[in-house]
Amino acid sequence: MVGDNTWFSSQLVRLVLEEQYFIYNYKLYRQTAGSASGSSLTIPLVYIYLYYWRQHLLQDLINKNELIIRCQDEAIITWNRSEDELRTILATANSQFPQPIWNITHIGSSIHFRDIDLTNENRIFQTCVYHARMFNDKQLLSSFPDIIQPKIKQDPWKWLRAAMLKAIRYCSGHDTFREEMLEIKWQLESYKIPKGIFDQTHDEILQDFGVTVVYPPYTRSNCELMREHVFNYDRYRKAKKQARKRTSIPSSVYT
Structure with missing residues (x-):
């Protein structure tokens, strides 16, 4: 068939x-x-359910001016009204289904979602890279040097490029971007990786994305220019991927 x-x-x-x-x-x-629950079938079904139902559900419950971010079965929403009103709306949404679909883990002006930190400061939405340190990295690595090999040691160049691109994408302001660059340098020093790698990788990213160094008088910072170029590249890749999907001919065969 x-x-x-x-x-x-x-x-x-x-x-x-x-x-x-x-x-x-x-x-x-x-x-x-x-x-x-938890099988290789039910997990994708949950994702499909959230994808096709979240827009209809949230459009009825959430103000259209709010921001909604979802990754797999986790989501965050921005809210500029009272916390009691938010809890009431989510409780109403849960009451429409046999089992609760919204499990509130945190409500506040600052929250981390996956590897990004989001803050609402005086109604200004800011983002930066989130670092989770749940143990002493140095002590753990020194205890098991042959077993645990972090990515930064496996391939410093690849790790550094990924870390810099993440900083460019995630850091919404110049100050948070500068702090993240210092964090990256600190990690390189912690693993005794030569300092020259940082400057070389930074220059390569500038060249790859066509960003020239800004000299005084400053009109826009390097951070802003790099974000614009990287986001344009991301949009180009997304459009190219969608174009390939449209040109492909889907077919399925059941026997």
């Missing part, structure tokens, strides 16, 4: 969710205890 058969796909999903059958190593098994 050629084509997209929605009924056939839904029946397969129902077989897994209701009867909890699955195939492993070419054999059919049935789970008799527990649920299908």
Whole structure:
């Protein structure tokens, strides 16, 4: 059978969710205890649900001027009204479904989401790189030098370029960008990586994205210029990827 058969796909999903059958190593098994939560099927279904339902749901509940950011099954929203009103709206959203879909982890003027730190300071939205230090890196690495090899030691050039591009994308202001550059330098020194690598990588990024060094009188900082060039490059890559998808001919075959 050629084509997209929605009924056939839904029946397969129902077989897994209701009867909890699955195939492993070419054999059919049935789970008799527990649920299908956390399986390789249910996790993508959650993502699909959030993707197709979040816009309809949030447009009814959240002011259109607010910012909504989602990554997989986690999300953050900006809110400029009272906290009680926010909790009431989210509780109303949860009451529409058998199981709660919104689990509030934190409400405040500053929050980190994945590897980015977001702050609302006097109604000005600011972002920078978030660093999670849950243990003493140096002590751990010195205890297991042969087992633990951080990315910065595996390939300093690749790590440094990725760190600089992250700083350019994430840091919304000149001061936070400068602080992140100092943080990167500190990490290089901590792992005893030559200082010259930093300047060489920085110059390469400037050349790759066509950014010239700004001299006085300053009109725009290097940080602003680099962000503009990197974002333009990101938009170009996204448009090119979408163009490839449009030109490709999708096909599916069921046997």
